Amino acid sequence: MVEWTATERTHIEAIWSKIDIDVCGPLALQRCLIVYPWTQRYFGSFGDLSTDAAIVGNPKVANHGVVALTGLRTALDHMDDIKATYATLSVLHSEKLHVDPDNFRLLCDCLTIVVAGKFGPTLRPEMQAAWQKYLSAVVSALGRQYH
Known part of the structure; x- marks a missing residue:
């Protein structure tokens, strides 16, 4: 179990309070698929992912x-x-979808870049540290079935 300080919880809540999921979610996944093109193999049913523009314009x-x-x-x-x-x-991602668990980390790294771009200098290092701890805990939990 991850131990959280009150300050870490406050930082994580503050970050989430400013995230627009409808904007940041697509931006993070688009970035992940473009920067790490091998992650596209899990999205074959999404249609055209052959170019950056196709990925960015893909509603799926x-x-x-x-x-x-x-x-x-x-x-x-x-x-x-x-x-x-x-x-x-x-279980779903490991046993049915067979997703490489490292892809969770890659997506979270892309999300951190998106969040940093949105927050700019207001995302102080101590906030990012709490955010990274949060993301690492989720990535670990998602990869748990693989161990």
Whole structure:
């Protein structure tokens, strides 16, 4: 179980309070698919992902970005039991979808870049540290079924 300080919780809540899931979710997934093109293999049913413009303009990519970020947001309400919160999703991604668990980290890295771009200098290092800890806990929980 991850131990959270009151300050970390406050920072994470502050970041989430300023994230527009409908904007940041698509941006993070688009960035992930463009920067790490091998991650596209899990999205064969999404249609054309052959160019950056195709990825950015793809409504299925945008929708899944919202779904992914909404799922990531779920941890905020379950910070004291993140592993259990993501147990079902971990099984789904490992046993049915066969997603490389490192892709969760890549998506979270892309999300951090999107968040930093939106926040600018107001995303102080101590806030980012709490955010990275939060994302790492979720990535670990999502990858739990793989271990």
